[in-house]
Amino acid sequence: MWIVELAFTDAPERFAARPAHRQLLTALHAEGKVRMSGPFADDSGAVLVFDVPDRAALDDLLAADPYFTTPGVEVVAVREWAPFLT
Template sequence: MWIVELSFTDAPERLAARPAHREKLTDLHEKGVVRMAGPLADDSGAVLVFDVPDRAALDQLLAEDPYFSTKGVRVERLREWQPFIR
């Protein structure tokens, strides 16, 4: 699994792109690819957990969603995660 940490600014482009992004994440969640996703309580960023086999698969998913390169959204960190409880 992979944890993606985002940071946000108040750029209006981010808010405009968010509905389509959430729709895409919901679809990926239904397919078991996104395990969890959501904004931090203060809306300064978000955390997403992807269940994909490797970094290449994660990079492809991030490239397919324009939200991750939208003004006001920054991918701060990508971390491989190995949970022992699922």
């Protein structure tokens, strides 16, 4: 699995892009590729947990969602995660 951490600003482009982003995440969740995602309580960023086999597969998903390069959204960390409980 992979954890992607985002940081947010109040850029209006982020708010405009969010509905399409959430729709895509919902579809990926139905496919089992996104386990969970959501913003921090203070809306300063978000965490997404992807269940894909490797970094290349993750990079493909990130590239397919323009939200990750939208002004006001910054990918601050990508880490491989090996949970022992799911």
